Amino acid sequence: MFKMKFKNKREIGRWGEIKAKKFLEEKGYKIISENFRVKQGEIDLIVTKKKNLVFVEVKTRKTEFFGPPQAAVNFKKQKKIKTIAKIFLMRNRYNNYIKRFDVISIIYGNDKVSIEHFKNTF
């Protein structure tokens, strides 16, 4: 593996989102939308698998020194994602789908990348 070098935090996040996208595609998810952005904010990934519609929040961190990445998806963030998900559903027809919120946490410290997928989290 190579040593990660990023200029800024946005780059870290962007890199993580690409990682997560590949990870989900390998698992058989179909990407519907990337960085679905509205006035209220954005959802990193919106994917489907069979009849599931999944809103995915990707969190990337270098170390667990300040806690694991998934711990940063706090109540405020969850509320935000739910609001944006509603807007997405108003604009697109996914009536027959089961909706779900997932979190993907990525840690890239110590020359190795670990990806964890938490399903149906909030």
Add this chain to the structure above:
Amino acid sequence: MKVKSKGGINMLAVLKSCSLLGIKGFIIRVEVDLNRGLPAFDIVGLPDTAVRESRERVKSAIKNSGYDFPVKRITINLAPANIKKIGPHFDLAIAGGILAAQNIIKVKELDDYLIVGELSLNGDVQKVNGILPMVLTAKKNKFKGVILPEENKLEASLVEGIEIIPVSHISDLIHIFGINKRKSVFNAQNSNKLFSKKVKNYEIDFSEIKGQHEAKRAIEIAVAGSHNLIMVGPPGVGKTMLAKRIPTIMPPLLKEEQLEVSRIQSILGKVNLANGLQTQRPFRTPHHSITAASMIGGGKIPVPGEISLAHKGVLFLDEISEYRRKVLELLRQPLEEKKVTISRSTMTVDFPAEFMLIASSNPCPCGYYGDPRRECHCTINQVRRYRNKISGPLLDRIDLQLEVPSLDVNELTEYKKGEKSKNIRKRVIAAQKIQQFRYKNENFINNSHLSGKNLYKYCKLHKNNKILLKKAIKELGLSARAYDRILRVARTISDLEGKENIRSGHLAEAIQYRRLEGEIH
């Protein structure tokens, strides 16, 4: 403790702790479940604020003791879920459960132990209130032992036949049954020393009171038969002084009584075992501004009040007419039943309240009504209103009414010591033994409990005495309820003299303790 592991991810651990409702303890199962998911830490099972806050203490305590706090979805269930969980003493069990769910504590032995203790942020185990009732609960439920804070070990050792394992830091809990077994049972070999039969010397004594022989005699009778007493007299004659010395002539607390008294104090965290268990009878003097809740006990989660703290001792109400009427009326049920029942929407709790009520009062608002040497300047209506503050039904439960007159100048200046408390106590104990023997087949032990059928059974009067009593009632205008009380008091007086039958002298003395009837009410 049971640990289930599904592929090393989902883990469940169950430890046992204890919750108190009143003085009754309940076994609480602390179930800890670790799940994969967003990190969270929830406590369910009707926790109150102190229990819910234990999340932060447990988290810090585990981290600061060098263990990892699991980044998992942690759910704590306190079962049974219908009992409200109160107090910070679940900390240790919750922390232990979290460590057990991670297999840091591995053994099954914890299943037989009750765990109580509050944690501080650095992992120290702090002392908790109510240890005595908790250990008693553990014993009743056949637990092998109790793991509790170091500071509480002495109090816990009062209960015999159960292992006491004191811990002072959370890491001790790990080592009790952990890989390097380091179990240390507190050996309570000296716990018998805590129960002392010797009466500790009081700093006050009856011999310090000049004169007032009549009052001293009445107090002796009251204590001997556990009668309630009211003293009426002008200010500064020594009513309070007399009352404060009442415990000095009461018999020392028996071993069971010491435990009972300590159990109530334990709930409030007031047990002090530095000098062994308390042998002196409790003497409570609540201020007259006291509220109903602090008098009989109360609160959303009921805690014992003054009357329960006076259990097996004396409740002294100085200036009884100054107390709120509502508070005084509340004393009626406990005086009758020797316990108090407190009902709240979520629970009903009984506290023991077997106390002697000693009250004092001035005869009128200015204090000098009926005093030969100073003129009272109250109007009749003022006096009447003042006295009406004590209701009939309450007065009904006070057997002895005593007038404490102001002292003669000669008596005051004369240096003459009165009788020592020790001697009076001897007579009191003798009289109480007679009563205990006589009532050994009844469910009471004092003359003050005599009523109805029992009154006639145990207070048979000679024909001549009946005539005497009839005459007294007629001429002094005494009520029907006074009749019962005269008999009860006469019974005690004859017990003090060790006589089987009530004699006319005893009866006559008993009658004179009613002479305030009509005058005071």
